[in-house]
Amino acid sequence: MKLNDIEYAMIKSHPEVARKILKQVDFIPTVVDMVYQHHERIDGSGYPEKLKRDDILIEARILAVADTVEAMASHRPYRAALGIEKALEEIKNQRGILYDEAVVDACLKLFLEKGFQFKET
Numbered sequence: 001m002k003l004n005d006i007e008y009a010m011i012k013s014h015p016e017v018a019r020k021i022l023k024q025v026d027f028i029p030t031v032v033d034m035v036y037q038h039h040e041r042i043d044g045s046g047y048p049e050k051l052k053r054d055d056i057l058i059e060a061r062i063l064a065v066a067d068t069v070e071a072m073a074s075h076r077p078y079r080a081a082l083g084i085e086k087a088l089e090e091i092k093n094q095r096g097i098l099y100d101e102a103v104v105d106a107c108l109k110l111f112l113e114k115g116f117q118f119k120e121t
Contacts, residue, residue, distance in 0.1 A: 003078055015039055015048050030059065038063040041098040053100075061100040065091055065107050068099070073118060084111065084118070 003011065019036040037060035040046035042053040046064075056064075072087035088111055095104040110116045 012047055030057070033057055034059040034063055038067055040064065042100055043097055045098065058100075061103050065099050065103045069107060070118070088112070
């Protein structure tokens, strides 16, 4: 199953929706910004603001890698899980393009050297 344009637009709106909700409950401003920026990419191809590299909070760059790995490794209503190996391959291939190099390196080390695994649900 593939997302249609309306469904994809709804998914892309979630950083702004989350920001509005978190601001309404006086959430910590840095966390609000992290959530808002977590789909930004260091080459400027992300959303919602098309920010680049150092304009993106380091916390959001970390969250971007974590979110990508978790999303690819997990089942989604519109596709089966791709697995952790594929997820790690993706962030490695996009290291320095979409994702911060140091963040990717730390993530790969965590999974490949330190033995981190997602808990089964």
